[in-house]
Amino acid sequence: MFELAPFALDRALKEPWLAAQLADLTSLHRERCPAYRRMLDGLGFDLRRAARVADFPFLPVRLFKEMELRSVPADAVFKTMTSSGTTGQTPSIIALDRETAGSQQKALVKIVADFIGPRRLPMLILDCPSVVKDRALFSARGAGILGFSIFGTERFYTLDDDMRLDVAGIREFLARHAGQPVLLFGFTFIVWKHFYRELARLEAPLDLSRGILVHGGGWKKLAGEAVTPREFKARFAEACGLARIHDYYGMVEQTGSIFMECERGHLHASVFSEVIPRRPFDFAPCAVGEPGILEAVSLLPRSYPGHCLLTEDEGRLLGEDDCPCGRKGKYFEVLGRLANAEIRGCSDTYAVRV
Amino acid sequence: MPSAFDNVRFLLGDAAALARLCAQPARPPFHEPWLRFLDDVAQRLLRDPRTAAHPDVATFAFWCRRASLEALRKPYGALPAPRLGRGVAFHVAPANVPVNFAYSLVAGMLAGNANVVRVPSKGFPQVERICAALREAEAAHPDMRDRLCLVQYGHEKAVTDALSAACDARVVWGGDDTIQSIRQSPLPPRAVEIAFADRYSFAVADADRYLEMDAARVAQDFYNDTYLTDQNACTSPQLVAWRGNAVAEAQARFWAALHARVVGRYALQAVQAVGKRAAACRLAAALEGRLAAAPDNLVTRIAVSRPIPELIDFKYHSGFFVECAVATWDEILPLCGSRCQTIACIGVAPGEIAQSLVPHAPRGVDRIVPVGRTLDFALVWDGHDLIRELSRAIEC
The missing domain is CATH 3.40.605.10 (Aldehyde Dehydrogenase; Chain A, domain 1)
Known part of the structure; x- marks a missing residue:
């Protein structure tokens, strides 16, 4: 699959190809992960009757926070990823072997290169260096930064460990790479809170008109600040001339096969991934335009059964194969987290603890 | 103050x-x-x-x-x-x-x-x-x-x-x-x-006698016991234990009638649907529960081979039911530990259940009531006599 152009397959090609890959992956995990096998049996899944991508069984992603689901022996685990625990939730624990970790890196390169070009660039990391220090236990933030670091020639951390912006350092970095494109990478809320806010206050603005910003991690933490994606872009353009901005949607449970935002503002599934919004009522796939629970499909996980995951995000398909940006495959938007249900009953619990 | x-x-x-x-x-x-x-x-x-x-x-x-x-x-x-x-x-x-x-x-x-x-x-x-x-x-x-x-x-x-x-x-x-x-x-x-x-409650059903009852009426009662409180009250049945000759037939009728009652009345939110699917996977992985085929996510049923105490840790809400068949009522004793509160009876008299259980001295079970009555408040609740415990006696 790494030979394929990441956004070249249209529906007629991709659907049967992806279904065949999923059949293999599902069999592999069924064989190697006993808990996964019991789940498939419990759900009554019959591989012989799975014809379409949407027919394959999906696991709610929260299961990875509750149990270790692994399809390789413990001694084959090369590194363990955890989702960030910053919101006070239990982190997911994802076991990676060398093969899966390598596939994640390769897929990430193929996908991102389609948006920022094949050449590595001088890179400003919009975060602090300490977030990647503890290599033993990767957080989503640290893993994201290390994953994207391969796109950088020279890398500069723009925040110190007290999250203060090093403006002088950035100016010096930009002067050194004057006239060249510069890659900027960070997590959406950190980019906004610790980078944009400081930039906007500078008396002598920075010139980032040759910059390409890639950011991800979700808008949830910005909800209180009422920043829409559109405004996010407009404010950056105004503050520093930064016009090329790509959001991405991804999760630590499916590292590598991220969904990147194109020049038209649409998130795209690649040849490594698929997205299926599902109806809460019966989990049937939604029609284009109909909001549903996002299922994320990735062909990369081979060391844990995370190839079909039901997220807790709401989103909708915007179309397939016909995005004006020219990329084939499904494109979609994320509408936010699923609303927290207020559950009645005399035990004071909620469906999802905030 | x-x-x-x-x-x-x-x-x-x-x-x-x-x-x-x-x-x-x-x-x-x-x-x-x-x-x-x-x-x-x-x-x-x-x-x-x-x-x-x-x-x-x-x-x-x-x-x-x-x-x-x-x-x-x-x-x-x-x-x-x-x-x-x-x-x-x-x-x-x-x-x-x-x-x-x-x-x-x-x-x-x-x-x-x-x-x-x-x-x-x-x-x-x-x-x-x-x-x-x-x-x-x-x-x-x-x-x-x-x-x-x-x-x-x-x-x-x-x-x-x-x-x-x-x-x-x-x-x-x-x-x-x-x-x-x-x-x-x-x-x-x-x-x-x-x-x-926090307590655990469940229902017992005599399949043969249930088949002689008004299915819609039983469904309404069971709905009130469960969906009215998102099945999150301590009294809400989490499991149905069936006994009798025509268990499969009774189950089919019971769940179809319940589904008919739930449709249009109960608003299932997306996060509840996801939660129930996760609960089903959890139960399948740990205790080999089997999800019953269903037209939608309103009523989620998981079959297990027998009632074991571990099931209590897999309780969920929002219309998530475990079920099993038993040959005699005393087979439900493993569920009657100290966390067990209410047993709802379908087609069987509460007294009959009590007769089967009490000789075995279960640690739990505070109430045995007909289906539809689990939420009825009583002054003796959870084994506490509220009048006696909230007052004091003067010895004379």
């Missing part, structure tokens, strides 16, 4: 009334003027046309009518020694059940206490209706002044501290986590506490 009450919203009474309330003498259980007051509250609610929109308010109103209170008094007719309320009862009501606070309050009154009740902060119309009726009735019964305070506040520990320090009895609803948090506030040495912990 201290300024801890600055952030407290009083639905009935105020900080000054609260201070006076703490100095009031107690009364004997089933104190006649208080029964008249409660009957007045009931009549006001029943006269109010808005009550019709809230069956739970109507049920409460019926429950505290004169005739009903007299029936409740009967078992206490021959209390051996004179009794008096303990003084001040402080009730912490569950956040998510609108009318539970009112039952707890009435139990405290019937035992002879002045009462302070923390009611749910969410704007339930039911809470508003009942509070309004209490306010009106209080104005008409001067002897009830400074006997009741209804308060709303968040998680301010200072308020719980002050109310706990001032009370003689504390009644805590809301399950294990709430109990844990309320217990951070100390009680006076002689005060008592009744805490309602």
Whole structure:
């Protein structure tokens, strides 16, 4: 699959190809992960009757926070990823072997290169260096930064460990790479809170008109600040001339096969991934335009059964194969987290603890 | 009283009334003027046309009518020694059940206490209706002044501290986590506490007799036992154990009838659908549960081979049911540990179930009731006799 152009397959090609890959992956995990096998049996899944991508069984992603689901022996685990625990939730624990970790890196390169070009660039990391220090236990933030670091020639951390912006350092970095494109990478809320806010206050603005910003991690933490994606872009353009901005949607449970935002503002599934919004009522796939629970499909996980995951995000398909940006495959938007249900009953619990 | 009450919203009474309330003498259980007051509250609610929109308010109103209170008094007719309320009862009501606070309050009154009740902060119309009726009735019964305070506040520990320090009895609803948090506030040495912990409840069904019953009626009763409280009340059945010859046929009819009852009445939210699927996967991975095929996510059924105690840890809500078949009723004993509260009976008499279980002396099981009656409030709840425990005997 790494030979394929990441956004070249249209529906007629991709659907049967992806279904065949999923059949293999599902069999592999069924064989190697006993808990996964019991789940498939419990759900009554019959591989012989799975014809379409949407027919394959999906696991709610929260299961990875509750149990270790692994399809390789413990001694084959090369590194363990955890989702960030910053919101006070239990982190997911994802076991990676060398093969899966390598596939994640390769897929990430193929996908991102389609948006920022094949050449590595001088890179400003919009975060602090300490977030990647503890290599033993990767957080989503640290893993994201290390994953994207391969796109950088020279890398500069723009925040110190007290999250203060090093403006002088950035100016010096930009002067050194004057006239060249510069890659900027960070997590959406950190980019906004610790980078944009400081930039906007500078008396002598920075010139980032040759910059390409890639950011991800979700808008949830910005909800209180009422920043829409559109405004996010407009404010950056105004503050520093930064016009090329790509959001991405991804999760630590499916590292590598991220969904990147194109020049038209649409998130795209690649040849490594698929997205299926599902109806809460019966989990049937939604029609284009109909909001549903996002299922994320990735062909990369081979060391844990995370190839079909039901997220807790709401989103909708915007179309397939016909995005004006020219990329084939499904494109979609994320509408936010699923609303927290207020559950009645005399035990004071909620469906999802905030 | 201290300024801890600055952030407290009083639905009935105020900080000054609260201070006076703490100095009031107690009364004997089933104190006649208080029964008249409660009957007045009931009549006001029943006269109010808005009550019709809230069956739970109507049920409460019926429950505290004169005739009903007299029936409740009967078992206490021959209390051996004179009794008096303990003084001040402080009730912490569950956040998510609108009318539970009112039952707890009435139990405290019937035992002879002045009462302070923390009611749910969410704007339930039911809470508003009942509070309004209490306010009106209080104005008409001067002897009830400074006997009741209804308060709303968040998680301010200072308020719980002050109310706990001032009370003689504390009644805590809301399950294990709430109990844990309320217990951070100390009680006076002689005060008592009744805490309602997380419990597990299930149903038993005789398949052959069920097939002779009105399926729609049973479905309505079972719906009220479960979906009305998102299946999250401690009384809500989590499992159905079937016995009989025609189990498969009975199951098919029962779940189809329940589904027909749920469609259009129950609004399943996306996060509940995801939660139920995760719960099904969890149960499949740990105990080899099998999800039954279903047209949609409204009714989620998981079959297991037999009732084992581990199932209690896999309980969920929002219409998530485990089921199994048994040959004899004593096979359900593994579910009857100390966490077990209510057994709902379908096509089998509660007495018959009791006969099968009691000789084995289960650690749990506080109630065995017909289907549809699991939410009926009683003065003996979770094994606690609220009248006796919220009052004291004077030996003579």
